[in-house]
Amino acid sequence: xxxxxxxxxxxxxxxxxxxxxxxxxxVRNGGPxxxxxxxxxxxxxxxxxxxxxxxxxxVRNCRESGVDMVRRRTGGxxxxxxxxxxxxxxxxxxxxxxxxxxxxxYRLICGWICDSLNLLGIRSEFKPINDIVxxxxxxxGNAQTRREGALLQHGTIIYDxxxxxxxxxxxxxxxxxKDKMIATVRERVTSxxxxxxxxxxxxxxxxxxxxxxxxxxxxxxxxxxxxxRAETIEEERYRKKSWNHMR
Amino acid sequence: MYYExxxxxxxxxCFSVETAGGAVKKVRITGDFFLHPEDxxxxxxxxxxxxxxxxxxxxxxxxxxxxxxxSELIGATPGDxxxxxxxxxx
Numbered sequence: 332x333x334x335x336x337x338x339x340x341x342x343x344x345x346x347x348x349x350x351x352x353x354x355x356x357x358v359r360n361g362g363p364x365x366x367x368x369x370x371x372x373x374x375x376x377x378x379x380x381x382x383x384x385x386x387x388x389x390v391r392n393c394r395e396s397g398v399d400m401v402r403r404r405t406g407g408x409x410x411x412x413x414x415x416x417x418x419x420x421x422x423x424x425x426x427x428x429x430x431x432x433x434x435x436x437y438r439l440i441c442g443w444i445c446d447s448l449n450l451l452g453i454r455s456e457f458k459p460i461n462d463i464v465x466x467x468x469x470x471x472g473n474a475q476t477r478r479e480g481a482l483l484q485h486g487t488i489i490y491d492x493x494x495x496x497x498x499x500x501x502x503x504x505x506x507x508x509k510d511k512m513i514a515t516v517r518e519r520v521t522s523x524x525x526x527x528x529x530x531x532x533x534x535x536x537x538x539x540x541x542x543x544x545x546x547x548x549x550x551x552x553x554x555x556x557x558x559x560r561a562e563t564i565e566e567e568r569y570r571k572k573s574w575n576h577m578r
Numbered sequence: 579m580y581y582e583x584x585x586x587x588x589x590x591x592c593f594s595v596e597t598a599g600g601a602v603k604k605v606r607i608t609g610d611f612f613l614h615p616e617d618x619x620x621x622x623x624x625x626x627x628x629x630x631x632x633x634x635x636x637x638x639x640x641x642x643x644x645x646x647x648x649s650e651l652i653g654a655t656p657g658d659x660x661x662x663x664x665x666x667x668x
Contacts, residue, residue, distance in 0.1 A: 380616045383592075383608045406612035406652075408590075433614065433652055460587070460612065460653050477614050578608050 332428075334548040337367040339418065339535055344375035344399040349565035351421045351483055352404060353557045358481045362554075364424030366542050368535065371412040371419070375399035376500055379407040379474065383578045389502050398500055402575045403485075405474035407461060410487060411497040416522070418535055420444075420542065421485040429482050434459050437475060440484050444471050447488075447541025451534065453526045461486075468521040488538060489522040490531050581666035582609075589653035593666040595626075602629045602667065607659070612652040621645040626663060635664045 342350065347369055354365050375398055378387050384400060387409040393400050398411075412419065422440050429436040441457040448455045448463075448470070455471075458464045463471035473486030494517050503509045523534045553561070568574050582592035589611040596604040605623040613619055625645035626638060639660035646656055 379610050381607065381609055381611065381613070381619060386592075386608065404616065406610065406616065408610035433612075433650060460589075475612070475614075476616065578606065 332547070333363060334424075334543070334546050335363040335365045335551045336539070336543060336548050337365060337552065338539075338550060339368040339370060341370040341372035341414070343373070344371055344377060344401040344412070345565045345569040346561060347371065347419070348377075348401055348403060348569045349561040350553065350557070351423065351485055352564050352568075353560035354421070354423045354553070355478065355481045355483050356560060357554065357557050358423050358425060359479055362557075363551075364428055365422075366548075367421045367423070368538065369419050369421070370414065370417070371399075372414050373397050373399055374414040375401060375412045376409060377401050377403050377412060378409045380404055380476075381406055381578065382409060384576050387502055389500055393500050396500065400575060401569055402577065403474065404478075405476045405483070405485065407472065407474035409501055410472060411500050412487065413491070413493065413496070415531075416491040416493065417487045417489055418531070418538060419485060419487050420538065421483060422542075423481060423483045426477060426480055426482050433475065433477075436482065437461055437473060437484070441471070441473060441486075443542045444473075444486070444488060444538070445541075446544065447538045448523070448526075450537040450540055451523065451527050451529055453523065465521050465526055468519055470521050470523070470526070488534070489520065490534055491524045492520055492522045494520065579666050581662055583658070583662050583665070585611075585654050585658045585662075587653055591654050591658055591662050593659075593663045595663065595666045597631050597667065600631050602627055602631060605663070609654070611654040612650075613646075614650045614652070618646060618649040621647075622659065631667050635660050638663050 445455045455465045461473045471488045475484040579595045591609040594606040605626045622645040625641040642656040
């Protein structure tokens with residue numbers, strides 16, 4: 332069994348989510364398990380499947396800043412995906428490739444991220460359910476879904492973080508304590524750049540290595556069928572208000 | 579009617595409940611927990627509709643557990659859901 336690796340490329344939030352779904356369909360139909368790296372252009376906010384867009388996201392500020400808003404098919408929390416500040420990955424394969432236990436499967440895939448960070452000299456650990464931390468500070472968030480025999484896990488590796496900008500785009504429960512919350516999050520979140528002064532390309536190199544070491548793999552693009560399906564899914568789901576604002 | 583709680587482990591669970599004539603009419607559950615498959619959330623919401631507002635937390639939990647069935651709720655438990663639901667309608 333050979334993994335397909337799709338190298339880093341930037342897309343809109345809507346296309347990114349649609350591509351993950353199109354690849355999941357192709358995996359279900361016998362396509363190769365796939366590791367994909369991607370970025371967000373423009374920057375975007377994604378909310379978890381069960382979250383309320385209006386509650387979590389400052390919709391007006393996002394619109395004014397040209398930041399896309401999208402609902403994921405995975406659970407978990409709201410994430411600000413900065414165009415320059417993160418590298419996102421997805422891992423998509425048949426369920427048989429992964430532990431049946433959900434936390435164990437998070438641990439497996441998150442282990443590849445820990446291996447990658449290790450190559451940069453950053454000691455990190457998996458913190459169940461879905462985080463990776465460095466000395467207790469979050470450096471990566473991950474989310475998984477399992478549908479019709481396929482597992483999709485995507486997640487972000489924070490390369491650089493601007494907590495102030497993040498909180499101008501996400502809502503806080505109480506405006507009165509916003510400054511305090513920003514200070515707390517600054518203490519609880521870290522980034523590759525805070526830990527090691529490396530360029531983003533170096534971090535990506537480490538991720539590529541950490542995800543592929545020990546796996547038979549080839550580098551390949553999306554197939555024409557996947558591209559076409561992604562275009563359809565983007566229009567029919569991820570660009571629709573009925574989807575993005577369904578909760 | 580609304581109640582939210584950060585449950586043990588740190589995930590947020592929010593219940594928004596509409597009632598009419600002493601019974602639950604509509605439930606909307608939001609939060610940053612995980613549930614596989616995700617569509618199960620609608621089954622849980624529907625399972626609580628029709629329940630008497632003054633029904634016990636145990637009955638709510640039984641309905642939630644039946645609706646969850648073989649699905650996997652991660653980051654929260656049916657008991658958390660029942661407690662938060664009950665606080666929302668109280």
